[in-house]
Amino acid sequence: MMLGLDGYAACPNRGHCCVRANRLQYAPARVMNYGHILLDLLNPMDIIIDMNTKTTRLVGTNQKHGQDYNKSVVFEHIRLFGPISRADISARTLLVPQTVSNLVRNLIEGGLVVELQESGVARKRGAHPTQLAVNENALFTVGVQVQYSRIFAALVNLGGKIVRSAERHWNLPSDFETFVKGLVTMSEELVVGVDGIRSITELQGIGIGVPRLYGKMFGNLPAPSWPSQIVLKKYLEENVDCEVIVANNAHLAAVGEYWMGRGKVPATFLYVYLGDNVGGGLIVDGEEYVGVSGKAIELGHVQYMPGGISCYCGSKGCLDQYGSVNALRRRLSVARDAPLGEVLNTANEQQLTIIHEGMEALAASIISVLSVLDVSTCVIGGPHAKDLFSLLLIPLESKIREREYAVEVRCSNIDIHAGAIGAASTVFHDALWCKTSNLLKAES
Numbered sequence: 535m536m537l538g539l540d541g542y543a544a545c546p547n548r549g550h551c552c553v554r555a556n557r558l559q560y561a562p563a564r565v566m567n568y569g570h571i572l573l574d575l576l577n578p579m580d581i582i583i584d585m586n587t588k589t590t591r592l593v594g595t596n597q598k599h600g601q602d603y604n605k606s607v608v609f610e611h612i613r614l615f616g617p618i619s620r621a622d623i624s625a626r627t628l629l630v631p632q633t634v635s636n637l638v639r640n641l642i643e644g645g646l647v648v649e650l651q652e653s654g655v656a657r658k659r660g661a662h663p664t665q666l667a668v669n670e671n672a673l674f675t676v677g678v679q680v681q682y683s684r685i686f687a688a689l690v691n692l693g694g695k696i697v698r699s700a701e702r703h704w705n706l707p708s709d710f711e712t713f714v715k716g717l718v719t720m721s722e723e724l725v726v727g728v729d730g731i732r733s734i735t736e737l738q739g740i741g742i743g744v745p746r747l748y749g750k751m752f753g754n755l756p757a758p759s760w761p762s763q764i765v766l767k768k769y770l771e772e773n774v775d776c777e778v779i780v781a782n783n784a785h786l787a788a789v790g791e792y793w794m795g796r797g798k799v800p801a802t803f804l805y806v807y808l809g810d811n812v813g814g815g816l817i818v819d820g821e822e823y824v825g826v827s828g829k830a831i832e833l834g835h836v837q838y839m840p841g842g843i844s845c846y847c848g849s850k851g852c853l854d855q856y857g858s859v860n861a862l863r864r865r866l867s868v869a870r871d872a873p874l875g876e877v878l879n880t881a882n883e884q885q886l887t888i889i890h891e892g893m894e895a896l897a898a899s900i901i902s903v904l905s906v907l908d909v910s911t912c913v914i915g916g917p918h919a920k921d922l923f924s925l926l927l928i929p930l931e932s933k934i935r936e937r938e939y940a941v942e943v944r945c946s947n948i949d950i951h952a953g954a955i956g957a958a959s960t961v962f963h964d965a966l967w968c969k970t971s972n973l974l975k976a977e978s
């Protein structure tokens with residue numbers, strides 16, 4: 535990431551703040567503060583403040599990677615637009631008909647795609663093909679949303695349908711082995727009696743969304759005595775014998791929004807996750823941007839009030855201490871597990887003022903992110919999105935008009951279990967989506 539120090543060129547707020555160090559109007563500390571905000575959002579490998587430093591590595595592709603990529607493109611078109619004919623796929627993808635036919639045959643042989651009769655009933659290979667659709671029960675994943683007081687797990691099929699789900703209330707065990715055993719049992723119970731899958735070893739994978747981060751600053755989370763993310767993932771994989779993804783709920787929910795949106799959300803958007811804490815995700819051209827250490831778009835830890843309330847991350851004045859549901863509950867003096875909808879509906883005038891202040895803080899921080907990213911769409915999702923959306927939209931749209939940004943703000947349609955659905959979707963997305971990075975991966 536390049537941080538420019540040449541005045542207006544780097545200042546998205548048209549001279550009202552930020553990076554104008556060369557004009558000596560702001561102390562270097564302000565410049566570095568802005569740099570910290572960018573680091574919290576984008577989590578790049580380096581921050582470069584030097585126009586003379588430039589490194590570029592050009593990587594080529596080969597025929598096999600190109601073929602795999604094209605196969606993913608064809609599959610994605612069948613997933614998004616199916617039932618669809620080979621001719622329509624060819625027209626949409628600009629792949630020649632013969633290539634489409636070859637790739638479709640490959641997908642059918644792999645069991646991911648079926649040919650449909652006009653009635654919509656799947657028919658066996660060998661007959662003249664007409665329309666193509668995803669074989670919904672070809673693959674399954676389990677998505678898990680871990681919270682401190684409960685765990686929610688969903689078995690999701692390739693068609694994006696929740697086949698079965700389960701929820702358990704528990705105190706998150708400090709002993710991660712107990713957590714793993716509980717998770718394995720829960721996953722095993724989800725697949726019992728489901729057509730198309732006999733045991734969890736046949737899962738495409740298990741995605742696990744955790745509420746907080748990993749790293750030195752935050753400890754090994756979600757419980758301090760848990761091992762690192764990498765060790766936890768490896769241990770889980772050994773116990774479930776399939777692919778495991780462990781990431782924070784917000785990142786996974788962003789991918790879920792894209793995968794489940796089936797073409798209704800653009801390929802690039804900002805995702806704001808409203809759980810008990812605030813998080814965020816960024817999808818760029820259909821691919822998740824997580825940063826070099828998996829901490830990109832940490833919206834909750836963007837500095838909102840310099841020198842303000844101490845945050846559990848070790849910093850002061852983070853948005854999470856002002857605009858999160860936890861912060862609202864604390865300021866409103868309601869129980870930590872108080873249902874938010876009830877709290878909002880019964881709020882008196884004084885409490886409403888506090889709620890509006892929280893939404894102002896949230897809106898101001900989202901605008902800071904939009905000023906960096908300038909994306910066309912901002913999706914508000916997560917467990918509390920539906921409760922807070924209309925309250926947040928008022929200050930947010932006002933600020934968007936002030937800054938003249940061309941961004942549409944919308945509320946996610948995914949329910950309160952966005953983390954689990956996102957976790958399940960991410961397994962599919964990682965395995966099947968047409969990532970351009972797959973064209974460039976090194977030979978193993």
Ligand SMILES: [Zn+2]
Nearest residue numbers: 835845847852
């Ligand atoms: Zn913080």
